[in-house]
Amino acid sequence: MTSAEAVPILDGHNDVLLRLYRRSGTDVVRAFLEGEGEGQLDFPMAQAGSFAGGLFAIFVPSKNEAIGADGEGLSRKRGSNTAAPGVGLIPAQEAVNGMVSLLLRIERESGGSVRICREVDDIQKCMKDGALASILHMEGAEAIDANFEFLEVLYAAGLRSLGPVWSRSNAFGHGVPFRCPSSPDTGPGLTDLGKELIRACNSLGVLVDLSHLNERGFWDVASVSNAPLVATHSNAHALSPHSRNLTDNQLEAIRETRGMVGINFATSFLRQDGRHDADTPMELVLDHVEYVLKRVGDDSVGFGSDFDGAKIPASIRNASGLQGLVEVMRARGYGKLLIEKLCYKNWLRILAKTWATGSRPTS
Secondary structure (H helix, E strand, O other): OOHHHOOOEEEEEEOHHHHHHOOOOOOHHHHHHHOOOOOOOOHHHHHHHOEEEEEEEEEOOOOOOOOOOOOHHHHHHHOOOOOOOOOOHHHHHHHHHHHHHHHHHHHHHOOOOEEEOOOHHHHHHHHHHOOEEEEEEEEOOOOOOOOOHHHHHHHHHOEEEEEOOOOOEEOOEEEOOOOOOOOOOOOOOOOHHHHHHHHHHHHHOOEEEOOOEOHHHHHHHHHHOOOOOEEOOOOEOOOOOOOOOEOHHHHHHHHHOOOEEEEOOOHHHHOOOOOOOOOOOOHHHHHHHHHHHHHHOOOOEEEOOOEOOOOOOOOOOOHHHHHHHHHHHHHOOOOHHHHHHHHHHHHHHHHHHHHOOOOOOOO
């Protein structure tokens, strides 16, 4: 494939910071920048697959748990119907500080090749310059205090996207457990403090990610938020009846706000049987794309790979394989404009719209 045929891809979710944070005894910054054949995302892999950037998640795992963002470790160790244990404020803040510091060091040592983006103009400049655009996202708000002081600190550091919960309960709400088959309607939604958090994110212009909320939490956000509804890495429940996926009613609500859905590559959210199985065709990713397109429209679908947080189809393998997915889109008859929307233009649109809702000027 020639470089002219490559399409840049902005991505709604990866967990590379957690993978690197869990490492010890090696220079993880250089490992990311130079590559070492580990994981699903590093700088050389990104360059090979025209991975232009996306939301880099900070996820605080439960103590002594090796859980992937798709729940694989949880299912293996505790049973798929069991929620992960919670995390306290102080250990959560320690982990968040460690991962933010890691991304700041990657940016500093990259010589401009990796940049933390706070405005859409920053992302577009990265794409023009061939730099990797990293947007700081937090998956689960356990590190946020009740006065939202740490939220202010993280915003200054570059936080521009936040999921109130991961798939466990915290002070802000109740995450959807990993169950298949299951409805996402698994319990109570946001707490009163959680609703205040949504309003605080709206005020700052921080995107609110719905991906790990249960259905009642989803509707609570819809009733409180003044921003478009966004699920950064979720799929269609009608195709894969996993509790983590979105029902048609939820997709309709996203359409009404001109929101966004990032299609997840996790095989457990792609497959009808919910299995963690790398022997899953990448075509299932596009089955979900096409289903969601029909319900939310051409301007509201992109990708949310879950690189380094999930078992993904072996035919994609890692970020270097993304252009293979582009080739399948072409083979299915997708036009150039639709491919560009799915790969990066829709993410640029929703980030510009969401960040503009804030009353604070970006830094």
